[in-house]
Amino acid sequence: GGIISQGRADGITVSGDYAYLADNHEGLSIISVVDPENPENIGYFDTPGHARGIALSRDFAYVADWEGGLRIITVADPENPQEVGFSDMPGKVFGITVSGVYAYLADSEGGLRVISINDPESPEEVGFYITPGRAEAVTVSGDYAYVADFGSGLRIISVSDPENPEEVGYCQTE
Numbered sequence: 748g749g750i751i752s753q754g755r756a757d758g759i760t761v762s763g764d765y766a767y768l769a770d771n772h773e774g775l776s777i778i779s780v781v782d783p784e785n786p787e788n789i790g791y792f793d794t795p796g797h798a799r800g801i802a803l804s805r806d807f808a809y810v811a812d813w814e815g816g817l818r819i820i821t822v823a824d825p826e827n828p829q830e831v832g833f834s835d836m837p838g839k840v841f842g843i844t845v846s847g848v849y850a851y852l853a854d855s856e857g858g859l860r861v862i863s864i865n866d867p868e869s870p871e872e873v874g875f876y877i878t879p880g881r882a883e884a885v886t887v888s889g890d891y892a893y894v895a896d897f898g899s900g901l902r903i904i905s906v907s908d909p910e911n912p913e914e915v916g917y918c919q920t921e
Contacts, residue, residue, distance in 0.1 A: 758800040758811070758842075765789075765825055767808050769798035775810055775818075777825045792828040794818045800853075800884070802845040807831070807867050809850050811843040817852060819867045834862055834870040842884035842895070849873075849909055851892050853882035859894055859902075861909045876912035878902050891915070 754773030759766060761780065768776040775798055777790035796815020801808055806823040817840065819832040838856025845851070845864065852860040858878035863871045880899025885892055890907035900920040904912045 754798075757798065760801050760803045760808075762803050765822075767801055767803060767822065769801040769810055771797045771799065774798050774812075775801070775808055775820055775828060777822065777828060779825075790822070790825045790828050792820050792830065794820075794830075799841045800843040802843045802850065804845040804864070807864075809843055809845055809864065811840040811852055813839045813841070816840060817843070817850060817862060817870060819864065819870060821867075832866075832868045832870050834872060836860060841882070844886050846887040849906075851885050851887055851906070853885040853894055855881045855883070858882050858896075859885060859892055859904055859912055861906065861912060863909075874906075874908075874910040874912050876904050876914060878914075 754770030756768045758769030764781045766778045770776040774794035775792040779787045794812045796812035800811035808820045810818040812818045816835040820828045838854045840852045842853035848865040850862040859876045861874040878896045880896035884895040892904045892906045894902040896902045901918045903916040
């Protein structure tokens with residue numbers, strides 16, 4: 748068995764019985780994977796942009812929506828996802844990760860963006876670091892954000908003070 752994504756699945760995260768897809772122009776798709784041999788589309792939310800990346804925390808999906816910025820969608824009822832908040836970004840957002848009460852976004856024109864999601868209905872940018880390239884993906888481990896910066900390789904940014912991110916190292920990739 749199987750299902751066909753109507754969009755172009757660009758990002759995914761899995762929690763419990765559900766897979767959450769950043770499905771490009773189709774937005775957020777929620778798929779039941781209770782029976783992995785027979786996945787089933789059960790929920791959908793059409794974001795205004797092109798969903799490129801996704802992170803999950805508590806009952807919320809955080810979608811990097813390209814030109815649509817950050818979209819925050821409650822998935823407490825996976826069959827009826829609803830947007831509860833959003834935050835515009837200066838460029839196009841490709842990647843996202845969530846750590847604690849912050850969402851970290853890879854913004855093609857703005858580098859690393861740090862957004863407080865303490866109140867998902869009112870996300871607020873608290874800090875940023877403009878990378879030299881085009882930020883496309885980000886992950887956070889401990890006090891560091893690791894940004895895939897396209898032609899400028901890997902950028903390592905300290906986020907121990909989220910309001911003042913600071914690059915501490917980089918590695919130019921071949």
